Amino acid sequence: MRIRADQQLFLSYLVLISLLTLALSVGADSLLRRHLLGSIELELRRELELGRVVYDISPDLTPDSVAVLVGTLSGRRVTIVDPEGRAVGESSESPADAPIGNDYRNRPEISAALENGEGRAVRRSEQLDDEHLYLATRTGRGDIMRLGMPLSDISAALTSVQRGILWVAIGAVFLAALFSFGFSLAVTRPLRRIGDAARALAAGDLSRRVKLEREDELGDLGLALNTLADELQRRLAQLEGERAEMQALIDSMSEGVLAVGPNGTLRRSNPAASRMFALGSRTGSVTPEMISRRPDFLRLVSMALEGQGVPARELSTGGMSLLATAHPLPDGGAVLVFLDISELRRLEGVRRDFVANASHELKTPLTVIRGYSETLLDPELPPELVGRFAEIVKANADRLQRIVDDLLDLSRLEGGGWQVEPALVPLDPAAREIWRTQTLAEKEIELRLDLSQGHEEVWADPEAVRQILSNLFSNAVRYSPKGGVVTLRTRDGAVGQHVQRAGDGAYAPVNRWTVVEVEDQGSGIPAVHLSRIFERFYRADPARAREDGGTGLGLSIVKHLVESHGGWTEAESRVGVGTTIRFVLPAPPPLPSPSL
Secondary structure, three states: OOOOHHHHHHHHHHHHHHHHHHHHHHHHHHHHHHHHHHHHHHHHHHHHHHHHHHHHOOOOOOHHHHHHHHHHHHOOEEEEEOOOOEEEEEOOOOHHHOOOOOEOOOOHHHHHHHHHOEEEEEEEOOOOOOEEEEEEEEOOOOOEEEEEEEOHHHHHHHHHHHHHHHHHHHHHHHHHHHHHHHHHHHHHHHHHHHHHHHHHHHOOOOOOOOOOOOOOHHHHHHHHHHHHHHHHHHHHHHHHHHHHHHHHHHHOOOOEEEEEOOOOOEEEEOHHHHHHHOOOOOOOOOOHHHHOOOHHHHHHHHHHHOOOOEEEEEEEEOOEEEEEEEEEOOOOOEEEEEEEOHHHHHHHHHHHHHHHHHHHHHHHHHHHHHHHHHHHOOOOOOHHHHHHHHHHHHHHHHHHHHHHHHHHHHHHHHOOOOOOOOEEEEHHHHHHHHHHOOOOOOOOOEEEEEEOOOOOEEEEOHHHHHHHHHHHHHHHHHHOOOOOEEEEEEEEOOOOEEEEOOOOOOEEEEOOEEEEEEEOOOOOOOHHHHOOOOOOOOOOOHHHHHHOOOOOOHHHHHHHHHHHOOOEEEEEEEOOOEEEEEEEEEOOOOOOOOOO
């Protein structure tokens, strides 16, 4: 059973005071007994001396008469014994108490008096069955006179005194118990407060404080504990702030971070790593094999857990290209950092394709121009061929110019050199104006407008709208058969999308959209090509596109222009039926209400 400190202190004081009281009682009894016995012995010795003198000066009196006389005067029991040890005189009147003639030499006081002249003994009387004090001395007549006094009076007095001492001791113990109880509470109550506060601090309640208004060591201890709690709270707040800052920094990293324990199980992962490896919120029991079974990944983890720092190396997992590094931790485990370079690799591929495609696209007209130019330098070339070759050179130069212009436009769009300046653009006049610039005489293609109510205008940059419609009309005319129809259609779009609005760069909800579609009746595009027709230089039918003078950049420019407005592009096509290019732009904002 656990005993509290106040109980221990109380019991300690109570036992100590009780022992002291008991020791004082026993000591007082012994001292008082010795003092009383000494006083009685001194008095008895004077009486014995007086009796001896009376016995020596009264030779005419018999020993028994002297014993009775001295016993009557002193009130003591007087016995006179001759040198042979026989009792010759006795003051007791009771025959049982007066064994005249008995041999007293076996009595210690008598034997001592016979030998030394004096004797003393404290013993129980054989005749009276009571404790007595005996003094004996040799008289001038050669006999031994002995005086005896019962000690029952002393015992009664001592019993009375002991009874008083006992009550005093009980009162003293009671008062000591009250005092020790109060003192133990007064001492241990602050200690309990300090202990409760310390336990609360250990449990994490850093707001707990000790309230002690004392000027002693306990007050100093409480003040020191409060100071420690303040400092601990300050340090923990600082550490928590640094931890939160570090966690926010790690969580905001685009690199994936995995922390594994000494046994290889996952301890922590940031959101980027969770997305890379589809971890969700799993930790603790996730092993490296559950993260990825790729041998190069498992080798990376194994090397880091063996204490080796792994420099950056590229590995593939889950269809991604990752640049991975690993660093062992001092207490075991490791930290692995992964940078997703899939987009970088894709862009490198796009760049390579772009360089190859651009070189190819530029090389074709340059080759034609160079070949025909060399032919034109021949002085023997017939005149009728000179004009035809010159037209071919000019056509390829124009195509080369269009490619360069489109490349410059794309560069401007991708590099942020062009800023959107949105305004209300009526589609009907803009479409008809652009349509008139198309080469239509040969094919006799008709433009039809199907503009839904409320979507006759778009909220976009006017120049961008013209370039978008120009590229889409050009493609539609190029692939439409003679006598075909190209339709420009608008309708209501999606609701509640959040997009990055042009101009301010902030993401904001757009409640209304305008869907613009350009539909032709051409040969259509196979489904396998639809997902790539907005890429630069990509053509579903490269031979025909070059014959028609296309650059392969028109739809890519359309896509960039539409996305600059916060919209997107789509394509639908059925082979032999036609193609629909769809782009979505924010609808015009509502007009402000007129003030009353």
